[in-house]
Amino acid sequence: MDIETFITDIIPIRDKELREILKRECIIESYKKGSRMNELGEPDQYIRFLISGIVRGYFLGSSGKETTSGFAFRPGESIAGTRLLDGSANEMGWEVVEDCEVFCIPVETILALRTQFQEMSDLHVLELAKAALHHMDCRKMLVLKTAKERYEWFLVHYPGIIDRVSHSDVASFLNMTPVTLSRIRNGKE
Secondary structure (H helix, E strand, O other), X not given: OOHHHHHHHHOOOOOHHHHHHHHHHOEEEEEOOOXXXXXXXXXXXXXXXXXXXXXXXXXXXXXXXXXXXXXXXXXXXXXXXXXXXXXXXXXXEEEEEXXXXXXXXXXXXXXXXXXHOHHHHHHHHXXXXXXXXXXXXXXXXXXXXXXXXXXXXXXXXXXXXXXXXXXXXXXXXXXXXXHHHHHHHOOOO
């Protein structure tokens, strides 16, 4: 996919002047399975949007253990650090689970254009709202549902990826052990 197709069909940006600026400023990057998109503890330089593939978000605990926070797998889903636009260090990492392509908008570009173009400001607000809703949906799932209900929730909200990602990452995301996930999948719980 090229930049123009992405900004007209996936995001989509209607303002011709804004599209021209984004065509000059944005890039498309490819990542191989197992690579990391960002460095924890450093500010991110881009807001990324998935074009293809699967990416796993994760947090690093004080013990050094990674906890999966979610998966991006739909074209157009944003892949952004938790502290992206305030310039703070990343608290969330992104690991490539399946080879992927991502559309990258430099943070500086977004900050400059969101005051100049209402459509860019709207995109920024929309992405923040999506992130907040997803966070609340995940939080409710983790707090209010049984292990089996969490697994069923995952199948609905992440259709078709259960066998494309590591089951230990799915178990981490669903706040259960891999053994519990295996038992649920095999109908033993």
